[in-house]
Amino acid sequence: MKIKLVIGVTALNAIDSPGPGIAVIRSLRDSKKFDVRIIGLAYEFLEPGIFMHDLVDKSYQIPLPGTGMEALWQRITQIHERESIDVLIPNFDAELFNFIQLADRFKAIGIQTFLPTASQFENRHKTNLPQLGKISGIAVPETRSLNTLKDVRNVSKDWTFPFFIKGRYYDAIRVFSEEQANAAFHKLAAAWGYPVIAQKNVSGEEVNVTAIGDGKGNTLGAVAMKKMYVTDKGKAWSGISIADEDLLLQSKKLIQALRWPGGLELEWIKDANGNYQLLEINPRFPAWVYLATGCGQNHPEQLVSLALEQPVEAIEAYETGKLFVRFSFDLLVNIEDFEKITTKGEL
């Protein structure tokens, strides 16, 4: 018999650069352990998940991360009074800090989470990758923090073009000149704040791993995916599950070094010599996490078990050669539904 749970999930923006929320919800709907009522938590009125009534039972608008921790606390407690949320799964990098800070207060009112600590969250940050690479013995492309135009000028002198300018939380722009580097620096600083990051270009094949750690250094599940079609924003529009022993071993080494609790995505590149270099660590499940579920590892289900302090067994095996192919779909929405979410902040 399945355990009934109410689960709050963010990142319902199933758009061209999708948030992971819908993939997490699909995984939870597939769970053999849990019978879930899904509470969608949305920042924008037009996040498609709000209107996906077969996946999301009820949606509420929540304040943008920049509004601060207290505003989020007020809104979540208000929703909790009505919905009795058992578990919260935040899925955006930019919102995680607030949720991490509130984790103990959530727990005190009966809402469970399974999140990294603030220092773990910071340690995996793009600017800290070189240090992390040294500790864990993992190759990382040379990386620098950029806070001023002088930093951009220096990196443009020291490195050969092209290289990447990356936003603190999202986005990466490949630049071929100092002018382009300046423009990318301004754009990404305005969008995501400081520091902006410069990372050396490594040619090779991009492969990603979605995984879940128990917080003690153990990997409870890991599935690797090779991108097969990439959008102009660099997002995988289709991919295939693969199983490269070296890649999975390196990923587990990293999770061990971080003692990572919860879901994460590791972005790797296999260079011309066949060696893996770590490009990025995303501190939450990727938007393609449903592929892992389809391959036999339901990481969101494992996360819920961890949040509820239930024992979770590590899963090693998974099906390779399974593809995901994204598609666009026009949801038709009645004006009454749009009215409810815009005026009442719920649907």
Added chain:
Amino acid sequence: MKIKQNIAISESGFLFDPATGHSFTTNPSGLRIMQLLREGKNKSTILEQLAQEFDTEHDTLERDVNDYLNMLNYFKLTQS
């Protein structure tokens, strides 16, 4: 020469390498070479077998088989 053990080969000639995610298609004669390699046959046995199954000159056959084996190496589908 051996085909890597984890390479999946379908009857239609579709190959999938689960370590890299690369997939390939091969024609019926290529598929036959793959099957013979899978059975542990060496090059000279493969040549003898194919000479019986296909109506072709020995030199042409040997050249084509060499090309094919080189291609399998190039795509890293083989192991020593």
